[in-house]
Amino acid sequence: MTGDESLFEYLLRLGDTDVVLAQRLGEWIGHGPVLEEDIGLANVGLDLLGQGRMWLSLAGEVEARFRGTGRDEDQLAFLRDGGAYRNLQLAEMPNGDFAMTMARQFYFDQWHTLLLRELAHSAEPRIAEIAAKAAKEAAYHVERSADWIVRLGDGTAESHARMQRALDALWPYTGEMFAADAVEQALAAAGIVPALDALRDPWHAAVAAVVTEATLALPSGEWMQGAQGRGGTQGLHTAHLGHLLAQMQYLQRAYPGATW
């Protein structure tokens, strides 16, 4: 893989994870527990969608450098099948109950904010620019999701039990965030992305602090889904992604090129 091919691959990982998680959060619109939360979740989703667009647009430009022509953000988002998607499996996990949605968001936000802060110093200036902008949004997201972990964990007996169940259920999907394959290793060597495993300890410490404050127990399972170079970032997904994409891509698939 040339440098540009690795870069393209990595930008898909960033962009696809944002877009897929944004789609999941969008599923809450009209179904939130209260109006305020409904809007709050949609805001986070829209932030991620905006970030996803920037990553995918850049991916298309990079693609054009080694393939002659590159796809635009819409073609990349709406016309790729599941196997070509490079998002983290964590992002495609179903919404479940509100605790499940917040646990997914919390694990992701804690990682996302660490990653973006590092990417803001990337040797690739376009990546640094996008990351610097996105990092501000992510800093708010993580505050928000951490708040909810604490309130639900340290809330009623039922909210505590549901929150714990959600943290436990999604824990095996957190390992993929720190598993660097050849693509990330090559880019890390070039100073374009941080070493992913260096994010693990700060992530673990930040997550543990919130979980403890929430009177919850930090899961300790060591087996991690998709962490051995066979995860969503390599195109291996759970059964959930296909359903998500079927809904998300329906319009462009049924009416190619439709605009409104």
Place this chain on the structure above:
Amino acid sequence: MSTEWPLWEIFIRSQHGLAHKHVGSLHAPDAELAVKNARDVYTRRNEGVSIWAVRSADIVASSPDDREALFDPAGSKVYRHPTFFPMPDGVKHL
């Protein structure tokens, strides 16, 4: 669920130098989340630089029934309006 959460009145300062202005109300379980919810509900379009959240229950309001006693007496006191002074030439925006 929303009926269990207290109501908060939200005030937004739209730019430095202006006063906070009441923009509406929302439900939130506590003060911190009231500010965060206000950010999400009322500042989506760049409306503000500062948010105040006040428990609606903590606001002391005048009663509509007292309207006559409170406000009518001010109606007939034109001498309280500074309209009886001759304006010096050259002062335009007083």
